[in-house]
Amino acid sequence: MARIIGTGSYLPKRVMTNKEMEEYVDTTDEWIVARTGIRERHLSDGQENTGDLGYIAALAALENAGVKAEEVDYILVATTTPHSLVPNTSSYIQDKLGASNASCLDLNAACTGFIYGLEVAEGLLKSDHINHILVIGSEVLSKITDFTDRSTCVLFGDGAGAAVLAKGNGIRGIISGADGTKGACLHTRDFPVNNLIEKGSTAPQLIHMDGKEVYKFAVNILPEALKAAVLRGKGDLEELDHIVPHQANIRIIEAASKRLSISMDKFYVNIQNTGNTSSASIAIALDELNRSGKLENGHQLALVGFGGGLTYGAVYLEWNI
Ligand SMILES: CC(C)(COP(=O)(O)OP(=O)(O)OC[C@H]1O[C@@H](n2cnc3c(N)ncnc32)[C@H](O)[C@@H]1OP(=O)(O)O)[C@@H](O)C(=O)NCCC(=O)NCCS
Structure with missing residues (x-):
């Protein structure tokens, strides 16, 4: 028995349009729009890392839920581009939030990561001692994007989203x-x-x-x-x-x-x-x-x-x- 009680997200300020992509690889705005629907993507400025994006999204989700950082029992971060391998991205975000009562776990299921995170959170919320879980999906894909490969680099962008989960009726299946x-x-x-x-x-x-x-x-x-x-x-x-x-x-x-x-x-x-x-x-x-x-x-x-x-x-x- 789990429900989502708040959400948040963050996209880096720097926008890269398809036109700009034309400067890096042999492509066109028309090809990208027709084959993918993508017109632009947000990219990290090179300073903002995965934990920084996730932190801003998490802060917005906590505010939306009306939950204080100290009330969070678990932070689950889904990412394929962790802030660093050690410490994990969730511990980095825990520190920035001041969520000192939270356990911290990263998981990687690539683009399905947020769904897997919700599934794990739903299971954890069956425990008596866990009442609030932050599930965050955060990526700086520009870390692992090959900007010389036109068949992949036009597809990806950076960003983070988060949800606060609590006990209650919401998730059904x-x-x-x-x-x-x-x-x-x-x-x-x-x-x-x-x-x-x-x-x-x-x-x-x-x-x-x-x-x-x-x-x-x-x-x-x-x-x-x-x-x-x-x-x-x-x-x-x-x-x-x-x-x-x-x-x-x-x-x-x-x-x-x-x-x-x-x-x-x-x-x-x-x-x-x-x-x-x-x-x-x-x-x-x-x-x-x-x-x-x-x-x-x-x-x-x-x-x-x-x-x-x-x-x-x-x-x-x-x-x-
Ligand atoms: C990647 C994808 C957009 C390519 O679209 P497509 O219609 O399959 O295109 P193709 O791979 O058949 O390529 C057609 C032609 O366009 C070319 N092409 C590929 N990327 C290009 C680009 N960015 N700009 C211009 N031409 C491009 C190819 O080289 C190929 O040229 P050729 O016919 O001379 O060999 C599409 O296959 C796709 O979306 N796949 C799923 C990817 C995905 O979702 N990944 C993430 C999963 S979470």
């Missing part, structure tokens, strides 16, 4: 899963296994992607995961008021809308301004929807994501803030 056999479709080069042998590689860990394979996986899994979560929560697809999908490609969202026979009006879309922000994407979109005034208590929502792993997951909930 969650599903998650992964197909590890498809891991190579979207991966970064491994760290050296043993620095003593490899003498310490300084090569950056950049994203490599088989876009077509990921696309095929996504157009199938997005509707299937969404249906499964609604079924688990004994709901009805036709009664959904809003769907907040992972923002990877507008064509993937449009294909899901068609396959599910659910109007595009019900899908929240902000990809034109954010690009794909991985773990942060669904959390940012949910916060924008929450602050738009279009979300009312009693509304039925589905959040759905997919990404590296390849992972997937969906949450079906009633808004009860």
Whole structure:
């Protein structure tokens, strides 16, 4: 029994338009808009790291929820681009928030990270001693983006989103899963296994992607995961008021809308301004929807994501803030 009681998000100030991208790789604004729906993305200024973005989003979520930092029992940060490997990003954010009573855990399920975070939080909230959990998705993907590879660099952006969860009626059904056999479709080069042998590689860990394979996986899994979560929560697809999908490609969202026979009006879309922000994407979109005034208590929502792993997951909930 868990519900979302507040949301927050943050996008770095620096905006990189498709036109600017043309200066770095052989691409055009027209190609990017037509193939992805993306017009611009926000990038870190090089000073703001993953924990800094996540901290601002978390602060906004706590304010929205009316919860003090000391009241947070757990901080879960979903990220593929941690602030540092040690300490984890959640401990960094705990320190900045002054959330001294919180346990701190990072998790990585790539672009499905926020959904996995909600699933873990829902389980933790069954414990008597845990009452408030901050689930944060935060990414500085520009750390691992290859700005010489036009097939990937146009897709990604930086940002953070957060939600505060408490006990109560809200989340009705969650599903998650992964197909590890498809891991190579979207991966970064491994760290050296043993620095003593490899003498310490300084090569950056950049994203490599088989876009077509990921696309095929996504157009199938997005509707299937969404249906499964609604079924688990004994709901009805036709009664959904809003769907907040992972923002990877507008064509993937449009294909899901068609396959599910659910109007595009019900899908929240902000990809034109954010690009794909991985773990942060669904959390940012949910916060924008929450602050738009279009979300009312009693509304039925589905959040759905997919990404590296390849992972997937969906949450079906009633808004009860
Ligand atoms: C990446 C993606 C946008 C590519 O779109 P696509 O329609 O499949 O395009 P293709 O890969 O078939 O490429 C078509 C052509 O455009 C070219 N191209 C690729 N990126 C380009 C760019 N940024 N600008 C211009 N041309 C580009 C390709 O080189 C190819 O040229 P060729 O036909 O001469 O070989 C699409 O596959 C996709 O969105 N996949 C899913 C990715 C995703 O969601 N990843 C994150 C998961 S969380």
